[in-house]
Amino acid sequence: MKNIEKALVTQVANILFVETSEIEVETPLHVLGVDSMGMVGILVFIETEYGIDLMSSDLQLSDIESISALVRTIKRRQGK
C-alpha cells in the first residue's frame, strides 16, 4: 500500500514540478493543481505500472479524486 502511495506521490510531484514533500495524499488532486491532462498522465501511469485499466471500468470521480482514493481503488482492483 505504502509503495503505491509513494509511487503516486512521485508521479504527481513530477507533473506539478514540485517536491514530493509538498504533496498531501488526502487533498483533491485538482486542488493540488493537477488538470485533466495531468489526470490522464496518472491513469496511464497506473495502467503501465500496475496493469489496471481504470478507464474501461465503471469508474466514479470520487475513486480518483485524491492520491489516497487512487490507492484504495488500485487495491480494490488488485484484490479482484
Add this chain to the structure above:
Amino acid sequence: MIRKQTILHCDVVVVGAGASGIPAAVTLARFGKNVILLEEMPTIGGTMISGLGGLPICGLFKHNAKKPFELVNNGLAKELYEAILLEDPRAVECMGREHVLWCGVKQFDAICKNWIKKESRIQLITACSNVKIEEQNQRIVRIGFQDRNAHEFWIETKGVIDCSGNGVVVRNSSAQCIEPENPALAGIVFRVSDVIQNDLLPIKVPYILRKAVEKGLLPNYCRFTVYMPREQGFGFCKISIPTEIDMVQAKKVSDHIFEILHRMLPEFLTAKKIETSKRILQREGVRMKGQYLLTREDVSQGRRFKDSIAYGAWPMEFWNIEDGPSYSYVANGSTYDIPLRALKSNNIKNLWAAGRLISVDSAALASARVIGTCVATGEAAGRDAAKAVR
C-alpha cells in the same frame, strides 16, 4: 478613375474591438475623448466571440478565491464581472486551483454593445481592412483603412492604441517589435450538444484522444484537447494546434476528433457537433516592444512597480507542443504589477498597446494574455492615452 477618400478626425484610434479594445475605447470616451474603434471582423468581441463562449474568462479573481470573490482589478473588469453575475449567479466556477467566470457569446456581445452604445464619442467601424500607418517625427499622424465597400478612409489622430491581438498597427508601423521564437500553441474550439453528462468526461476525452494518438490516428498535439462540459448536454472541446496549421487543416482535425469521440465514448453516441470557431485563436504572436519588458521573474515573484497600472494573477500557462500545458504560479498566491511602460511603445511617442500585444516575454504573456487581464490593460491604456492627448 479617381477614388474618393474620406478624411475623419478623432483624439485616439483604437484598433481591435475585443476584450482590450472595447475597454480602451470606453475609457477614452468616459474621459471625454473622441474615439474611432476599428475592427477587422464584421462583428465585435474578438477572441471571446470567435471562441464561441467556450473559453471561460480567466484572470479576474485572486488566487484561492473564496466567496465573495476578491477581484484582481477594479474598473471595467469589475463592471464586466457584475454584469455577468447579474444574469447568471452561478457563472463563477472552480478550475484547478483558480476560479474562472463563464460568459456566453450573446451575453458578452450584449455587455460590450451596451458599453459602446452609452458613449456617443465612440465611432465603431467594423469590417475594416488594409490598415496603413503614416508617421511624422516618431508619432503616428494618420491611419488609413478600407471599409466593407472598399471605400478608402484616412483618420487624423493624436494617438493610437493597438488592441488588435495580431498587431496590425505594431507590424505596419516603424514600432519596434518582439518576435516570439517559439510561440505557444494556438487553439480552435468546437461546441457539442446532446452529450450524456458524466463527471469524468473532462478526463475521458483527453484519455481517449491520447490513445488515438498512440495508435497513430491523430497528430500528437491532439493529446492536449480539453473538454469543458456546460449545462443541459452542451459542451466545448478546445484543441491546441501548432501555429503553422491553417483553418482548413484545423477544421479537418476537429472533425476527426469529434468522429473519434463519437465512436469511442458512449457519452458522445448521440452528440452533435453544432459549431466550430470561424478562425484560429492565437495565444502568442508578434507584439510591441515597450519601454519595459515584463519578464517571467517579475510575474513569478509578484514584482511591484511604481508605474503599476493593472494587476495580473493568472498562473503562467505554458502550451508546449511536446508536453502540453504546465503552470507556474505567482509566488504566495499573490498578484503582480503591470507597469505602464509595458503598454507604451519604445520608439513611437503616441502609440500604446493592450491585451496580448503588451511588452512582455513569452512566459509573462502566458499569464497576461487572459481576458480578465486584457480588460484591465485595455482600460489602463485608454486612461493614459486620454491624459496624453489633452
